[in-house]
Amino acid sequence: MLRSRYIQCYRAFSRTYATATSPHALVFLEHRQGVIDSSSLSALTAAEQLGGKVTALVVGESEHVPGVVEQAKKLKGLTSVLHSTSPQYTEPVPEVLSPLLEKLLSESSPFTHVVSATSSAAKSLLPRVAARLDVPAVSDIISLEHNAENNSTTFTRPIYAGNAIATVRASSSVPIKFFTVRSTAFSAALVQDGAEAEVQAVDPVDVPDSPTQHVKTTIAKSDRPDLGVASRVVSGGRALKNADTFASTLYPLADVLGAAVGASRAAVDAGYADNSLQVGQTGKVVAPELYMALGISGAIQHLAGMKDSKLIVAVNKDPDAPIFQVADVGLVADLFEVVPQLIEKLKQ
Ligand SMILES: Cc1cc2nc3c(=O)[nH]c(=O)nc-3n(C[C@H](O)[C@H](O)[C@H](O)COP(=O)(O)OP(=O)(O)OC[C@H]3O[C@@H](n4cnc5c(N)ncnc54)[C@H](O)[C@@H]3O)c2cc1C
Known part of the structure; x- marks a missing residue:
């Protein structure tokens, strides 16, 4: 029928x-x-x-x-x-x-x-x-x-x-x-x-015995721009230490830039950030106007998700970090010193 x-x-x-x-x-x-x-x-x-x-x-x-x-x-x-x-x-x-x-x-x-x-x-x-x-x-x-x-x-x-x-x-x-x-x-x-x-x-096709049922969708709510479409992204890595320092360091910078927040897999796996924020091969692929990689080493799996960004800014303590190979602007520095200064400058 x-x-x-x-x-x-x-x-x-x-x-x-x-x-x-x-x-x-x-x-x-x-x-x-x-x-x-x-x-x-x-x-x-x-x-x-x-x-x-x-x-x-x-x-x-x-x-x-x-x-x-x-x-x-x-x-x-x-x-x-x-x-x-x-x-x-x-x-x-x-x-x-x-x-x-x-x-x-x-x-x-x-x-x-x-x-x-x-x-x-x-x-x-x-x-x-x-x-x-x-x-x-x-x-x-x-x-x-x-x-x-x-x-x-x-x-x-x-x-x-x-x-x-x-x-x-x-x-x-x-x-x-x-x-x-x-x-x-x-x-x-x-x-x-x-x-x-x-x-x-078009009439739907009834599937009474689907082997898979949708149970629920949980969407992390955020007032910030959506990571997938944002024109600016501020991303943090393992260097951010824990969830509190991740939030207190990155979020004020993201707010002043009107940016979405992203994270490396190491940061997500360590529980600093929700996994919906992961950028990379097994996370989201983004190509914003501005991508800031803070304390992210630049493993190929991370680069796979962001290397088409228009302007890549990297801050890393290690001058040999691979992220500098794709960065347009690189700063060898401690992010915990640089980020607060950057926020002050941007506010001015
Ligand atoms: C199959 C597979 C899929 C993967 N998919 C993804 C993916 O989708 N996305 C992803 O990101 N990774 C992915 N990974 C993991 C990836 O290989 C890396 O392990 C991960 O990206 C590392 O994250 P990280 O750069 O934050 O950490 P680390 O590699 O530990 O780098 C931390 C960086 O912070 C710097 N640093 C430390 N302290 C400071 C400071 N105070 N100031 C400035 N810099 C500092 C260090 O010099 C270092 O370069 C995948 C791996 C596999 C095998």
């Missing part, structure tokens, strides 16, 4: 979009509390660079989906917006969402590419669906080029913690090309005056 209802709705959609030979990307648009994630806006920009149609997929519960669809349909470069509403979609649980995505990509699907930000949910969702369709998925791309003549797409992506860039080509034999996008490599799609993407509802 559900299946037939779904197919009915999907066929209506398929008629609107006759099978296309030019690229047609389906972008999984993530949102939180009714606001589209900025990393998904970067994924849209990447999808637009394929040079064809771009459809966004918005899922969620009835409280937020209509508002997100309203925001989405005004975005530059978006051809259409599909939305599916269900209490099951309140949180993007991959096991619950993958049947919906799989259905959208089955039968006479118009989609040639499936795109999302490199988010926690998408890292599980896209490979899961790609595997079911027996096609490869390319993760964390930083550039792309689509060749319309031979229907191949070439991507670049960082490997070995960003020490090498791999070039990967999905050829025409891959019918649907899946990729996730490193958000720092693409600007966020903007609202465009007069833009009005077509909107279409």
